[in-house]
Amino acid sequence: MIDEAVTDNDAWSVWPAPAKLNLMLRVVGRRADGYHELQTVFQFVDRCDRLGFRVREDGEVRRDGELPGVAAEADLTVRAARALQAASGCSLGVDIRCEKVLPMGGGLGGGSSDAATTLVALNVLWGTGLDTEALARLALPLGADVPVFVRGQAAWGEGVGERLTPVELPEPWFLVLVPPCSVSTQAVFTHPQLTRDSKPIKLADFTGGDVVNDCLPVVRDEYPAVADALDWLSQWGEARLTGTGACVFAAFAGRDQALAAWEQRPAGIDGFVARGCNRSPLLDRLTGIDTRLSSRHGPA
Numbered sequence: 363m364i365d366e367a368v369t370d371n372d373a374w375s376v377w378p379a380p381a382k383l384n385l386m387l388r389v390v391g392r393r394a395d396g397y398h399e400l401q402t403v404f405q406f407v408d409r410c411d412r413l414g415f416r417v418r419e420d421g422e423v424r425r426d427g428e429l430p431g432v433a434a435e436a437d438l439t440v441r442a443a444r445a446l447q448a449a450s451g452c453s454l455g456v457d458i459r460c461e462k463v464l465p466m467g468g469g470l471g472g473g474s475s476d477a478a479t480t481l482v483a484l485n486v487l488w489g490t491g492l493d494t495e496a497l498a499r500l501a502l503p504l505g506a507d508v509p510v511f512v513r514g515q516a517a518w519g520e521g522v523g524e525r526l527t528p529v530e531l532p533e534p535w536f537l538v539l540v541p542p543c544s545v546s547t548q549a550v551f552t553h554p555q556l557t558r559d560s561k562p563i564k565l566a567d568f569t570g571g572d573v574v575n576d577c578l579p580v581v582r583d584e585y586p587a588v589a590d591a592l593d594w595l596s597q598w599g600e601a602r603l604t605g606t607g608a609c610v611f612a613a614f615a616g617r618d619q620a621l622a623a624w625e626q627r628p629a630g631i632d633g634f635v636a637r638g639c640n641r642s643p644l645l646d647r648l649t650g651i652d653t654r655l656s657s658r659h660g661p662a
């Protein structure tokens with residue numbers, strides 16, 4: 363974790379790592395390897411970690427700053443950089459700074475998003491030039507949520523989260539509450555009471571209002587702080603759990619309505635107001651880079 367904000371300058375290149383929400387999450391089966399077959403709808407929000415990258419000539423991958431509870435070797439940004447080095451044979455290295463905004467264990471995919479941003483950014487900064495399919499293949503072993511962040515489009519997700527169909531959804535303002543607890547994704551998916559045989563639905567069923575999150579009963583039982591936050595939020599609209607939690611969210615027609623609810627939140631609950639985005643802020647940053655490059659290398 364670093365104190366000073368990373369800033370874009372000659373040495374450091376700064377990229378966003380947005381959060382995601384699961385607008386619904388069904389567990390429809392379990393694979394032999396223990397992973398679960400899911401149906402989910404991913405949408406990003408404009409609340410992001412900020413990652414700074416400084417290319418090194420010596421091939422070293424170094425984390426510049428600490429992340430509480432996460433050793434450098436386990437950091438998903440370091441693992442992503444090394445995965446790209448191995449896949450591309452690139453001899454360059456990188457210093458990585460992470461300005462952490464997204465809560466860990468929140469169901470917002472913060473670590474997964476950091477990994478995806480590292481793959482996409484270094485693919486540009488190192489000039490390795492892998493296409494999106496190749497990056498998405500590199501992403502999956504880093505985490506089930508990483509491919510959707512690499513592709514950068516809101517999506518209907520199946521499989522373990524890697525079979526993605528882009529969708530265009532309304533982009534409401536969300537109030538996201540962060541209860542004072544951290545939920546282990548693995549603990550929820552290995553819980554004996556988790557529903558693992560929900561009937562698969564179609565996208566039309568979701569848009570028709572079927573937004574169940576199968577993890578909710580287990581999370582409510584195991585994490586009372588999440589249940590309390592959800593019950594409070596439900597007075598404003600349809601309150602939902604994202605991923606395996608701990609974060610819960612509700613959609614509002616406008617930013618002011620979301621902020622008004624935020625002002626009335628119970629003591630001890632953190633959170634934020636953010637806009638739903640079908641196109642990831644990472645993709646906007648990447649496209650911006652492409653535009654800048656083409657303008658710089660455009661006709662003389």
Ligand SMILES: C[C@](O)(CO)[C@H](O)COP(=O)(O)OP(=O)(O)OC[C@H]1O[C@@H](n2ccc(N)nc2=O)[C@H](O)[C@@H]1O
Nearest residue numbers: 396397398474505506507508522523547548551605606
């Ligand atoms: C719950 C979601 O956030 C929904 O988007 C994701 O499915 C979880 O994605 P993630 O945090 O990247 O998950 P991973 O780090 O790959 O897996 C953490 C643990 O969750 C369980 N896991 C995860 C995804 C999945 N489809 N089935 C699982 O059973 C596995 O026990 C795994 O060891």
Ligand SMILES: Nc1ncnc2c1ncn2[C@@H]1O[C@H](COP(=O)(O)OP(=O)(O)OP(=O)(O)O)[C@@H](O)[C@H]1O
Nearest residue numbers: 437438466467468469470471472473474476547605
């Ligand atoms: N750069 C990182 N940022 C956050 N977590 C990291 C990072 N590197 C490794 N991790 C580890 O990965 C775990 C999962 O991170 P992540 O933020 O993706 O999960 P999450 O917020 O619970 O979201 P979801 O449940 O949707 O996957 C964290 O609890 C942490 O131990």
